[in-house]
Each structure stands twice: as structure tokens, then as C-alpha cells.
Amino acid sequence: MSIDIKLSFFLDRDRCLEAALTANSQAAGMEVKYLQTQPPREVYRSTNVNSTQITIPLAQARGINALALIRHNLTVDALVHLYGHSVNDFSNLSAVDFKLENQDLFPPIIGFGEGGFGEGTFGGQPDPEDMPLYSESSWFAFADQELRYWFLKIEDPTNPDGYIQIGRMMLGTGWQPQYGIDWDHSIESVDPSKQERTDGGGMVVDIEPQYRRFALSCSGLTEDERYMRAFNMMQRLGRNQAFFMILFPDPAKNDSIFEAGYVIAVDAAPIARHRREFSKARFVFDELI
Known part of the structure; x- marks a missing residue:
């Protein structure tokens, strides 16, 4: 199957592996530590769909510019908030060194008004039944940060499963070839x-x-x-x-x-x-x- 893909992105330095993760909610037998397992056969599950919170203290300050949530059950209505700080204190999120707030997990496939389908049913985000065909993973890239402590908050109050489930989380540095990729793929x-x-x-x-x-x-x-x-x-x-x-x-x-x-x-x-x-x-x- 040959596909015309012009751009690629690789998250190839995962700093999450060195962190002692903690969470405000975890189901029995589905602890937050399973976000670090490879391959992601064991999963993390939180019953707090309104505000799942995960603290990610690294061993030392690291260069970070990307977050990936892999094999999750989050919906198109979910919001992700990521915070970074030089000290392990997230009691006041307005005072942290870095914040990436109110992030949608699934950007529009075809924006409204784009091309021939942007104003029809093909615009916007995928339908729930079609979403797994696109991806069960989400990513967020941002400017390079060098911080030790990180805090992730996920809100998905309308999730029909009644819980938040993630197979793997990666936090680290990623890169995108400046000129994309070739036709040979x-x-x-x-x-x-x-x-x-x-x-x-x-x-x-x-x-x-x-x-x-x-x-x-x-x-x-x-x-x-x-x-x-x-x-x-x-x-x-x-x-x-x-x-x-x-x-x-x-x-x-x-x-x-x-x-x-x-x-x-x-x-x-x-x-x-x-x-x-x-x-x-x-x-x-x-x-x-």
C-alpha cells in the first residue's frame, strides 16, 4: 500500500520512563505505572473523567517539546492541559513556568471551507465510530522547554465509557524532517x-x-x-x-x-x-x- 505522505514526526526521546508517576485516580490493577510499559498491553484507567491528574517528576531537568497519549479511549470532547515547572508544586497552575491548556485531542480532518468537502459532513472532527480508523493516539508539540517537573490534566466528562483509559504516555523530544519524506514509503x-x-x-x-x-x-x-x-x-x-x-x-x-x-x-x-x-x-x- 503506497500512500502520498508528505510530512512525518518522530517522538524518539521518551523522558517519561525515568519518572515516578503519581495520579489522583487509578483503577485496581490498572495503575498509572502502566503508562510506562512497553508494549502497551497493560493500561492505565482513571474513573475521574472530570479531572484526571498525573504528576510526572523527571530525574532532572530535560529538554521537552512533545507529549503523546497512545491507545486511549478519549473522545472528541476531551481537553488536555499540560504544565511544566522548575519546582514540584502545581498548587497554583497560573504561576507555573510553562502551560499548554485546552488542547483538543483530534484537530479537524478537513477544516470548514477547505477543499470540496470542508462544508459537508467530511469537515471537522471524525465521527465517534470513525475515530479509531484515524488514530487512537494523540500528540501535542510545543516550543522546547527544559524543566524537571510536569503535570498533566485530562477532562472528558461525557466519555460514554465512564472512565479514562490510556495505554502509553510519552513525554520527551520529537523532531520533524524539515523537508518531509520521500515518495518511497x-x-x-x-x-x-x-x-x-x-x-x-x-x-x-x-x-x-x-x-x-x-x-x-x-x-x-x-x-x-x-x-x-x-x-x-x-x-x-x-x-x-x-x-x-x-x-x-x-x-x-x-x-x-x-x-x-x-x-x-x-x-x-x-x-x-x-x-x-x-x-x-x-x-x-x-x-x-
Whole structure:
């Protein structure tokens, strides 16, 4: 399946792993610590849909510019608020060093008045039944911050499930190739199930869940992107270190998610300089399920 994807974003340095997370609400057996597990088979659940609060104290001040909430059940009406501070005190949210408030989880797919569908039923946010087809993950990017203590608040009072559930949370630094990605990219479904014949001649199927494989090329990497980002991603091959990857359908904007994946790098081609001052890298990512 080849798709015309012009932009990509990678959250590749997850600082959430070092934090001792605490929350104001957590269901039994679904503690907030499960936001740090990989892959996200165990989930965090909060019964406080009006104001779920998670405190994220890092080991030290870190560079942070992105937050990702992966495999969640949040609705289009949910609001996310993220705060950062130099001290571990969030009693007065108006006095913190950084705030990102009232963030929608699902920006409009096609804005009102855009293109031929912007004024019809295809405008705005996805319908609830269609939302999982777009993504069960959300991301928020902002200017670089270097702070140690972080505080996340989520409001989703009309959630029909009666609870807030998140499979994985990533807080760290992300990057977006300045010139997008090349035409050489694909998405495929991988079925790892195995068939084995028994001694009696019968057939046994070891059924495994299917997952997606993403392959893409970045052909306009600057020198900084080549040495500080692409090389770093290649060095994680075989180390079971996850990325959050987002693909966008439109080169003119990056607020509409085409597809998002919680992935590990499984293959990469050597970085080649294909023109003066620019390099090309190719990656293959497998989705963690």
C-alpha cells in the first residue's frame, strides 16, 4: 500500500520512563505505572473523567517539546492541559513556568471551507465510530522547554465509557524532517501467525495478532538531522526502544493525523548523501501491539 505522505514526526526521546508517576485516580490493577510499559498491553484507567491528574517528576531537568497519549479511549470532547515547572508544586497552575491548556485531542480532518468537502459532513472532527480508523493516539508539540517537573490534566466528562483509559504516555523530544519524506514509503499488514503439522498429521495454528509495518525514506535531511536525529534512531536498532511516529497527509499543515504508530525500528539503510548538504535515510518500523 503506497500512500502520498508528505510530512512525518518522530517522538524518539521518551523522558517519561525515568519518572515516578503519581495520579489522583487509578483503577485496581490498572495503575498509572502502566503508562510506562512497553508494549502497551497493560493500561492505565482513571474513573475521574472530570479531572484526571498525573504528576510526572523527571530525574532532572530535560529538554521537552512533545507529549503523546497512545491507545486511549478519549473522545472528541476531551481537553488536555499540560504544565511544566522548575519546582514540584502545581498548587497554583497560573504561576507555573510553562502551560499548554485546552488542547483538543483530534484537530479537524478537513477544516470548514477547505477543499470540496470542508462544508459537508467530511469537515471537522471524525465521527465517534470513525475515530479509531484515524488514530487512537494523540500528540501535542510545543516550543522546547527544559524543566524537571510536569503535570498533566485530562477532562472528558461525557466519555460514554465512564472512565479514562490510556495505554502509553510519552513525554520527551520529537523532531520533524524539515523537508518531509520521500515518495518511497509504504504501510503493510503483517500476520506473524504460524502453522505447524502435528505428528498425527493434524494442523495446529499458533494465532498471533496482526500488526502494521511502516517503511519510509527521508530524502532531504539537513546535517543536523542526519547526525543528531537519523543516526540516533539507527543506533537503537535491536535495543527494543520505542518511537512514536506520525504521518500527515498534507504538506501545508501538520495538524491532521493520517496515521500514528507506537513502533520500534527493525531495519535501516545506510545514510547516503544524495546531493550537496542533504542526505537520505530509509527506515522500517514495526508496530508494538
